[in-house]
Amino acid sequence: MNTSDAVRARAITKCFGDVVALDGVDLDVAYGEIHGLVGPNGAGKTTLLGLLLGLAVADEGDLEILGRPIGRALAAPDGISGFVDGPGLYPSLTARQNLAALASLRGQTVDVDDLLAQVGLSDVADDRARGFSLGMRQRLGLAAALLTKPRLLVLDEPANGLDPAGKKHVHSVLTRLADEGAAVVLSSHRMDDLEALCSEVTILSAGRVVFTGPLAKLSSADRELAYRLVTSDQKATREIAENVPGLRIDDTQTPRGQADVLVVSGLVPALDDLVARVVGKGIGVRELAPVVSPLEAAFLELTEQGDKR
């Protein structure tokens, strides 16, 4: 095991009766890394996160967490925290009391107010958790997970229900934790969140890993993407695009009511060719971006979801 790895999973299999939830899964997560787990419903994300948290054991395969082999026992090593299926909170206690109670159960002394401020819940510190929205519960759950100063933080869909302010708090907490050397593994259906947060992603489909590695690898030159392009002369740009080898104009993807947007599909070299020709004619490029992000495109392609939309 690489000493910089917080998680090393090899050939992990987990079945529930006839259902194969995980089928030979490998996963490596380094310290200081925020690793995103993505996949369609039922792909096995929660099952895998549950194994990392010691909530279940694998049927087959090897799992090492924080340098220690995980055997058959249902117990996570110290240094791991997080939650799957929503955080466990005391509904009748306030946010502050929830954190204080958890800290005292563990014999810890913590600055509860600082934790609440980190997740942006200072204003509702004395409100009962019972009345909290999903996003507020997620944030309180994150604060609770931070009580133990984890070296591995495992979160199942932490972005669920978060408003933009909540998202900002959660992102900055997770980024700081990773900067301090902890490993973070989280699942999400929100590609924009994963792209903003994660350096590495693993895409699961029907219990198998269909991609794992740096996000940048997904935007590599060998995947055809659709791009939206706005220039200072759309008519001339269209004529130029029609003559670029390997490039297609795709009017079916032009956003409704935005006729000034030209959508072209192709590999990166064809796009580079188009931009060079457009600029060469003295036409200004005002906007150029993928219609769907490289991660979303790879997700749809690798999990064969594209034609089900």
Ligand SMILES: Nc1ncnc2c1ncn2[C@@H]1O[C@H](COP(=O)(O)OP(=O)(O)OP(=O)(O)O)[C@@H](O)[C@H]1O
């Ligand atoms: N306790 C269980 N008993 C029976 N089947 C289960 C159990 N937990 C998970 N499964 C099955 O295992 C498969 C993987 O489920 P899992 O919850 O890990 O997927 P997921 O990727 O987290 O999905 P989602 O995005 O919908 O949360 C599914 O077919 C699910 O029905």
